[in-house]
Structures are given as structure tokens and as C-alpha cells.
Amino acid sequence: MxxxxxxxxxxxxxxxxxxxxxxxxxxxxxxxxxxxxxxxxxxxxxxxxxxxxxxxxxxxxxxxxxxxxxxxxxxxxxxxxxxxxxxxxxxxxxxxxxxxxxxxxxxxxxxxxxxxxxxxxxxxxxxxxxxxxxxxxxxxxxxxxxxxxxxxxxxxxxxxxxxxxxxxxxxxxxxxxxxxxxxxxxxxxxxxxxxxxxxxxxxxxxxxxxxxxxxxxxDNVAIMYGGRIVEMGRTDKVLKNPLHPYTRALIKAVPKLNAETLPAGLEGNPPQDCRADMGCAFAPRCAFCSGECKHMEYSMTKAEDDHYFACAMAAKGEDYGKCAVVCQ
Ligand SMILES: Nc1ncnc2c1ncn2[C@@H]1O[C@H](COP(=O)(O)OP(=O)(O)OP(=O)(O)O)[C@@H](O)[C@H]1O
Ligand SMILES: [Mg+2]
CATH class of the missing domain: 3.40.50.300 (P-loop containing nucleotide triphosphate hydrolases)
Structure with a gap:
């Protein structure tokens, strides 16, 4: 349809x-x-x-x-x-x-x-x-x-x-x-x-x-950063299994009702400009950034049906586990 x-x-x-x-x-x-x-x-x-x-x-x-x-x-x-x-x-x-x-x-x-x-x-x-x-x-x-x-x-x-x-x-x-x-x-x-x-x-x-x-x-959600969509898909998939470090950081920053302290917010500020030659816009704030992220072109990777993300590190299967540790 x-x-x-x-x-x-x-x-x-x-x-x-x-x-x-x-x-x-x-x-x-x-x-x-x-x-x-x-x-x-x-x-x-x-x-x-x-x-x-x-x-x-x-x-x-x-x-x-x-x-x-x-x-x-x-x-x-x-x-x-x-x-x-x-x-x-x-x-x-x-x-x-x-x-x-x-x-x-x-x-x-x-x-x-x-x-x-x-x-x-x-x-x-x-x-x-x-x-x-x-x-x-x-x-x-x-x-x-x-x-x-x-x-x-x-x-x-x-x-x-x-x-x-x-x-x-x-x-x-x-x-x-x-x-x-x-x-x-x-x-x-x-x-x-x-x-x-x-x-x-x-x-x-x-x-x-x-x-x-x-x-x-x-039903579906797009996570935006620096003027671009960095993760998108079915809401339950994106929120339960976030693949982009920015999505993880956003979810982590939500205060929990029974927590004694507020979660630490994401340090730094989003970029005002997002040029194509800047690589991943989230790189300067990303705990999992590798040097190459700074030069990668923006592109969306398919994780599964109804779930896409734009993170070069998460796209590399073997590195993704580390990303989860760093960002969760
Ligand atoms: N009328 C305008 N003239 C010039 N720049 C603008 C104008 N409106 C927004 N901008 C700039 O465009 C960028 C995106 O702004 P936008 O309002 O779309 O953000 P947003 O995600 O909706 O933010 P918020 O959550 O604060 O509403 C920002 O850098 C903002 O300063
Ligand atoms: Mg707005």
C-alpha cells in the first residue's frame, strides 16, 4: 500500500x-x-x-x-x-x-x-x-x-x-x-x-x-541528531534495543521514578551545523567514537526489518558488544 x-x-x-x-x-x-x-x-x-x-x-x-x-x-x-x-x-x-x-x-x-x-x-x-x-x-x-x-x-x-x-x-x-x-x-x-x-x-x-x-x-520512531535521522524503526525495537550510541544515551538520561539520584545527562551540546565532511555528527560526544567515525559518510544500516541506524561502529558486528558496554 x-x-x-x-x-x-x-x-x-x-x-x-x-x-x-x-x-x-x-x-x-x-x-x-x-x-x-x-x-x-x-x-x-x-x-x-x-x-x-x-x-x-x-x-x-x-x-x-x-x-x-x-x-x-x-x-x-x-x-x-x-x-x-x-x-x-x-x-x-x-x-x-x-x-x-x-x-x-x-x-x-x-x-x-x-x-x-x-x-x-x-x-x-x-x-x-x-x-x-x-x-x-x-x-x-x-x-x-x-x-x-x-x-x-x-x-x-x-x-x-x-x-x-x-x-x-x-x-x-x-x-x-x-x-x-x-x-x-x-x-x-x-x-x-x-x-x-x-x-x-x-x-x-x-x-x-x-x-x-x-x-x-x-508505532514507529525516528531519533534525530544534528539535522539527520540517526536511528529509526518500530518503536518497541528502537527503544528496547537501541543501536545508535545517541539513542542509548537519550534513553539512559530518562529519570527513573525509584532512583535516588538523577541520571547524568549527555555531556556537551549538539552541533549547530552538520556538514557532510564532518563525519558522524555525534562523534565528539560519543563514548565509543573511533578515529574513523570522524570521516565516515552518513549512511543508514539495516539491523532488521523495521530497524535502521547510522553508526559505523554499531554496524561492525564484533564492535557492537563494546558499544553496548560503553553506552549503557
Ligand atoms: N526561524 C529560524 N531562523 C533561523 N534558524 C532557525 C529558525 N528556527 C530554527 N532555527 C535553527 O534551526 C536548527 C533546528 O531548529 P529546530 O527548531 O528545528 O530544532 P528542534 O529540534 O525543533 O528543537 P526544540 O526541541 O528546541 O524545539 C537550530 O539550530 C535552530 O537554531
Ligand atoms: Mg522544536
């Missing part, structure tokens, strides 16, 4: 500098795909490139993005405007900032729906009611009659998800939708995002720093 989203060799950045390079992944219909990585590794840039948000300053300089059989780079601004919001939607970390804080949700949802469909206020209201019901959200009337400034961050986030869902898009791009929320609300929002797939068959690309959120939600 053709995938809903095919990103192939994507290069994108700002002001003439590529921040994302050679990024390739696919998302099937109804799939939840996670993207994880430290701050600045290019997660949001990938989403903004797919969403083609000119106001964000992101420029796609190479590769292809094919959504539902259409080459997104070939669409006119008007075609893209029609696609955005109806078939392809984005939910941001702090969604209330993308809504007018002093305009009632009722009015804002009507305007959103009206921009894609000729519809009466009553029908638009009913459409929102139906999404709220499917997502199991209560208090519909009060929320519709409130302005975003009158609602909690968690409730605004859920309104944003409902608004993104109202046109029943095929794909939602969610950029850290739970980061600003407390753990209980986080868990509710995660459940609601999962419900989208169940009730609407929606595909979701979710970016998160939280490996727990990704492990609960995503």
Missing part, C-alpha cells in the same frame, strides 16, 4: 543554511510516527518543511515530500492553502498562541471551518460538538463560549486538537503537543491523539522530548 506521507532526502533550513539534511521517512495511513531528539536537532524544521509554512522562514532546498500522492513542492500557494487545515494540520506546543486569546472559541472554530467549507454557524457548531464527543471532551458549551485566556493550558491544547480534527484531516503534525502540560493532562492529551487514529483513521507525526510519550503513542 502506498504510504500517506513520503519524505525523501529532505534538506531544509533558514537563510541559506541547511539545518535538516538527508531526512527520509514514511508515514502510513493511520500510523503514529514519533520524532525524538535534543533541542536544536531539527525536529520542528522537518514539520515546518512538510507543512510548508513560509512565515516560519523555513526553505526546502532539496529532496521530495509526497503527501497522498501529491508532490507538495509542486503545489501553488493557493493549492497549499486549501490543503493546509483540511487535509494536513499542525498542532503546536503552546496552541493558545496560535489562537486569538480574546475571541470566543465558538467564533474561532466557525472561522476555521468557514475558510474551508461554505457552512452555517449552526452546522459548524455541530461539527465541533461531534469532535468533542468523539474525543470524550466534556463541558462543550462552556468551552465554546470561552476565550482562550479563560481556559487552562491543557484545555486550550485539547481545543486546538479538536479544531485541527474538525475538517477530518488525513495527517496531523503535532510539535511537542504535551510539553507544556502537567503529567495528568499530558496523559489525557496523549490518549486523545491516539483516539484520532481509532475514530478518524488519522495519521499523526508527533515530535516530543519525552520518550515515555513516544513509547506510549508511536
Amino acid at each position: 502506498d504510504k500517506l506521507l513520503n519524505v525523501n532526502g529532505l534538506r531544509a533550513g533558514y537563510g541559506g543554511y541547511d539545518k535538516v539534511k538527508d531526512v527520509s521517512f514514511t508515514v502510513a495511513q493511520g500510523e503514529i510516527f514519533g520524532i525524538v531528539g535534543e533541542s536544536g536537532c531539527g525536529k520542528s524544521t522537518v514539520l515546518k518543511a512538510v507543512m510548508h509554512l513560509p512565515a516560519s522562514g523555513v526553505v526546502v532546498t532539496g529532496g521530495s515530500i509526497v503527501f497522498d500522492g501529491r508532490d507538495l513542492k509542486a503545489l501553488s500557494p493557493e493549492e497549499f492553502r486549501r490543503l493546509r487545515g483540511s487535509e494536513l494540520c499542525m498542532v503546536f506546543q503552546n496552541s493558545s498562541s496560535s489562537m486569538n486569546p480574546i475571541r470566543k472559541i465558538k467564533k474561532q472554530s466557525y472561522e476555521t471551518i468557514k475558510s474551508h467549507r461554505d457552512i452555517s454557524k449552526t452546522d459548524a457548531y455541530d461539527m465541533m460538538a461531534s469532535v468533542f464527543e468523539k474525543l470524550g471532551l466534556n463541558d462543550f458549551k462552556r468551552i465554546m463560549n470561552s476565550c482562550p485566556y479563560e481556559l487552562s493550558g491543557g484545555m486550550n491544547q485539547r481545543v486546538a486538537i479538536a479544531l485541527a480534527m474538525v475538517m477530518e484531516p488525513k495527517l496531523i503534525l503535532a510539535d511537542e503537543p504535551t510539553s507544556a502540560l502537567d503529567v495528568t493532562t499530558q496523559s489525557q492529551v496523549v490518549d486523545e491523539l491516539r483516539l484520532l487514529r481509532e475514530k478518524f483513521g488519522t495519521s499523526v507525526v508527533i515530535v516530543s522530548h519525552n520518550i515515555g510519550v513516544i513509547s506510549k503513542m508511536a
